[in-house]
Amino acid sequence: MTAPSAVPLPYRVVSHRDETDDTATIVLEPAGAPLPPFAPGQFAMVYAFGVGDVPLSVCGIDGNRLTHTVRAVGAISSALRALRPGDCVGVRGPFGTGWGLPEAAGDDLLVVAGGIGLAPLRPLVLAALATPERYGRLNVLVGAREPGDLLYPAELTGWQADARVLTTVDRADERWQGDVGVVTTLLDRASFDPHSATAFVCGPEPMIRATADDLVQRGVQPDRIRVSLERTMHCGTGHCGHCQLGPLLLCRDGPVVTWTRARSLLLVREL
Amino acid sequence: MTTEASGFLATLAPAHRSRLLALAREVSFPAGVRLFEEDGRADRFWIVRSGSVALDIHVPGRRTAVVETLGEGELLGWSWLFEPYRWHLGARARSALLAAEFDAPKVREACVQDPGFGLAVNHGVAQVIARRLKATRTRLLDLYGPPDTGAAR
Amino acid sequence: MTDDEVATAVLDKDGLDALIAVLVARGRTVVGPTVRDGAIVLAELSDGADLPYGWGVELEAGLYRLRAREDGAAFAHSAGPQSWKTFLHPPRVRQWTALRGADGALVMTADASVPPSYAFLGVRPCDLRAIAIQDRVLTGGMYSDPAYVGRRERAFLVAVECTEPGATCFCVSMGSGPAAGPGYDLALTEVVDGDGHRFLVRAGSAEGESVLAELPARVADAATRTAARDRVAEAADRMGRSMPLVDLQVLMRETLTAERWDDVAARCLTCGNCTMACPTCFCTSVEDVTDLTGDHAERWRHWESCFDRDFSHLPTGPVRDSSHSRYRQWATHKLGTWHDQFGSSGCVGCGRCIVWCPVGIDITEEAHALNREWESGAAEGTR
Numbered sequence: 001m002t003a004p005s006a007v008p009l010p011y012r013v014v015s016h017r018d019e020t021d022d023t024a025t026i027v028l029e030p031a032g033a034p035l036p037p038f039a040p041g042q043f044a045m046v047y048a049f050g051v052g053d054v055p056l057s058v059c060g061i062d063g064n065r066l067t068h069t070v071r072a073v074g075a076i077s078s079a080l081r082a083l084r085p086g087d088c089v090g091v092r093g094p095f096g097t098g099w100g101l102p103e104a105a106g107d108d109l110l111v112v113a114g115g116i117g118l119a120p121l122r123p124l125v126l127a128a129l130a131t132p133e134r135y136g137r138l139n140v141l142v143g144a145r146e147p148g149d150l151l152y153p154a155e156l157t158g159w160q161a162d163a164r165v166l167t168t169v170d171r172a173d174e175r176w177q178g179d180v181g182v183v184t185t186l187l188d189r190a191s192f193d194p195h196s197a198t199a200f201v202c203g204p205e206p207m208i209r210a211t212a213d214d215l216v217q218r219g220v221q222p223d224r225i226r227v228s229l230e231r232t233m234h235c236g237t238g239h240c241g242h243c244q245l246g247p248l249l250l251c252r253d254g255p256v257v258t259w260t261r262a263r264s265l266l267l268v269r270e271l
Numbered sequence: 272m273t274t275e276a277s278g279f280l281a282t283l284a285p286a287h288r289s290r291l292l293a294l295a296r297e298v299s300f301p302a303g304v305r306l307f308e309e310d311g312r313a314d315r316f317w318i319v320r321s322g323s324v325a326l327d328i329h330v331p332g333r334r335t336a337v338v339e340t341l342g343e344g345e346l347l348g349w350s351w352l353f354e355p356y357r358w359h360l361g362a363r364a365r366s367a368l369l370a371a372e373f374d375a376p377k378v379r380e381a382c383v384q385d386p387g388f389g390l391a392v393n394h395g396v397a398q399v400i401a402r403r404l405k406a407t408r409t410r411l412l413d414l415y416g417p418p419d420t421g422a423a424r
Numbered sequence: 425m426t427d428d429e430v431a432t433a434v435l436d437k438d439g440l441d442a443l444i445a446v447l448v449a450r451g452r453t454v455v456g457p458t459v460r461d462g463a464i465v466l467a468e469l470s471d472g473a474d475l476p477y478g479w480g481v482e483l484e485a486g487l488y489r490l491r492a493r494e495d496g497a498a499f500a501h502s503a504g505p506q507s508w509k510t511f512l513h514p515p516r517v518r519q520w521t522a523l524r525g526a527d528g529a530l531v532m533t534a535d536a537s538v539p540p541s542y543a544f545l546g547v548r549p550c551d552l553r554a555i556a557i558q559d560r561v562l563t564g565g566m567y568s569d570p571a572y573v574g575r576r577e578r579a580f581l582v583a584v585e586c587t588e589p590g591a592t593c594f595c596v597s598m599g600s601g602p603a604a605g606p607g608y609d610l611a612l613t614e615v616v617d618g619d620g621h622r623f624l625v626r627a628g629s630a631e632g633e634s635v636l637a638e639l640p641a642r643v644a645d646a647a648t649r650t651a652a653r654d655r656v657a658e659a660a661d662r663m664g665r666s667m668p669l670v671d672l673q674v675l676m677r678e679t680l681t682a683e684r685w686d687d688v689a690a691r692c693l694t695c696g697n698c699t700m701a702c703p704t705c706f707c708t709s710v711e712d713v714t715d716l717t718g719d720h721a722e723r724w725r726h727w728e729s730c731f732d733r734d735f736s737h738l739p740t741g742p743v744r745d746s747s748h749s750r751y752r753q754w755a756t757h758k759l760g761t762w763h764d765q766f767g768s769s770g771c772v773g774c775g776r777c778i779v780w781c782p783v784g785i786d787i788t789e790e791a792h793a794l795n796r797e798w799e800s801g802a803a804e805g806t807r
Binding site: 022073114115116143144145149168170172174176177178179180181182184185188189203204206207210 | 323334365412414417418
């Protein structure tokens with residue numbers, strides 16, 4: 001038997017939900033043997049038949065079922081977004097570092113997401129909500145382009161019972177009652193002790209930099225800020241070389257890295 | 272009046288903070304009230320205690336565009352510090368609002384009388400402006416928008 | 425171990441012919457150097473006559489010429505345009521196939537073609553190190569690359585120590601030659617002198633010993649042993665190039681914003697020749713193809729170069745858009761971040777990237793220039 005890291009295993013789409021104009025959430029179920037279990041923050045290489053595969057973070061883990069939120073930004077991701085229940089895909093994984101939530105035991109948690117960056121953070125939030133006794137206060141801060149671009153709006157509302165959930169958009173419409181502005185402004189209203197807080201940040205790179213810098217300024221230790229980075233990936237197994245960021249192979253040493261490691265690398269242009 | 276320092280007040284040293292707060296009066300506004308209009312006289316400013324304020328610009332045909340929201344601890348208004356002392360945005364309470372309200376001419380006068388205090392206030396306001404400028408520039412990037420070149424993968 | 429402790433033997437030219445015959449008889453595809461199209465290339469050998477007896481090479485930045493030798497030596501040439509990665513990590517590999525059934529179900533199957541059982545004759549010490557480096561990259565981590573493992577496990581390596589370094593060689597700087605390090609099945613040292621044309625041979629594995637036992641070898645005499653040792657020692661003193669005597673990993677890390685990168689970027693064509701010629705460059709891209717029915721798809725993998733603009737493609741565009749950043753990526757990876765990723769340098773000092781660069785960019789010259797800039801403090805702001 002070949003390792004599931006090298007050759008995909010067949011999975012079947014059991015549900016599809018459009019999130020926004022260009023983004024959908026699909027739930028996959030193994031058509032045969034399942035892959036090893038995924039941890040929040042890890043990713044799968046998901047193969048659209050005859051088109052190719054792309055790295056997709058898991059945004060839900062339910063037994064052997066995998067949930068992915070995919071944004072159509074190219075041929076492969078467009079094919080994956082268009083999948084309907086009953087369709088088959090190939091999946092390899094799990095790959096990469098996870099968020100490492102258990103290491104944040106006892107800390108206040110800051111989950112900061114920008115745009116599609118909420119997807120990889122969702123299983124982390126669900127895990128923290130499931131074991132509230134292990135952690136301090138849970139904050140979920142979400143930025144999006146427009147109100148209609150917010151992922152999982154119903155869930156965000158549901159999480160409010162047990163977490164401080166704040167949302168902000170770049171452009172409001174008339175009905176929007178939340179904040180307008182960048183996601184970092186929400187930090188003012190988050191409940192956390194900077195000296196015993198762990199932050200988990202995912203979004204576009206400038207948003208990650210702005211957020212992490214702001215957190216450091218507020219006294220959060222760089223080692224306790226974990227960011228999820230993106231580079232192109234062809235293999236997931238550390239062999240294709242595409243996902244290099246200086247000394248890091250992001251499929252292996254990432255995608256989640258500490259701000260201590262990431263900061264200087266992100267400051268070098270075109271590294 | 273609380274002396275807990277957060278937001279804008281945290282940028283001031285305790286002595287300057289007390290001096291400024293001595294000039295404040297507590298006010299409240301119901302949700303929906305307009306605090307000021309574009310080009311109105313900037314003769315007051317506020318530090319938000321609780322609630323949320325929308326800064327907006329009137330755009331014909333697009334109703335009123337909210338460009339930013341401000342919340343707890345934040346400075347509402349800085350046009351009062353610079354000539355010609357006119358608001359360049361409008362502001363409306365989005366929820367019931369509690370705020371410390373300041374009489375701008377009095378604060379400006381205090382800044383002139385006590386240059387150390389004046390420098391501190393100017394420095395604090397400049398930090399607010401810098402932070403909002405940085406945030407605005409980040410938003411200019413339209414980071415969450417669709418990628419320009421949706422090529423290969 | 426010293427030569428005296430290891431079973432050493434001496435082969436003459438007929439013994440080399442016998443070596444090829446024995447390896448072929450064992451079902452191996454024997455690949456080694458041979459003259460073709462004005463270069464010494466690596467190709468399948470049917471007998472010893474295919475070896476480049478009497479040919480040497482003249483090397484310089486951007487220059488490669490064959491040169492006839494009067495001594496008739498077979499291995500008095502340094503690295504040619506190819507390396508063994510062509511065989512162990514081939515330019516194109518089919519990784520798996522996918523079939524779509526009537527109900528849409530997919531079946532993915534690993535490529536089952538059995539790779540040849542190679543014997544490489546004439547692996548230079550630098551290239552032996554290169555194979556060890558690719559071993560670490562492609563099999564040493566959490567995941568092994570099946571295509572590489574299949575070829576590598578079957579391969580029999582006959583190293584030939586280096587007695588004739590080229591003007592672009594710097595294996596001494598990289599600690600990879602001219603003597604053969606570990607990893608070979610057999611190691612040869614060619615000696616041509618008044619006592620004749622012969623090869624000192626020693627075994628480095630059980631299979632090497634068993635092959636050696638089948639060869640018409642004689643016990644190594646002291647004169648041949650001494651001559652072989654001296655030829656290799658002399659070669660170490662005749663390196664055409666050298667790296668600066670600093671920690672190259674640190675140098676690369678500390679000079680990311682050096683001005684020198686602009687200088688080299690003005691010359692670099694981003695053609696990627698260096699990455700194709702390099703014996704350790706391993707990067708690949710994948711492509712997916714379907715047949716006309718649309719129900720049969722294949723996953724292929726091919727060599728890729730970090731000099732390609734699309735190599736770092738993201739939905740918003742390439743991360744490394746400028747030639748400046750792409751040359752820097754290649755050089756800093758090779759000499760610096762390779763240590764972080766795989767625990768060693770990625771450079772073996774073979775000099776191929778210098779020879780096969782169409783504009784003669786020399787990685788040793790660039791490293792010296794970066795070191796001068798760093799030492800002069802001009803790159804101070806990068807720390």
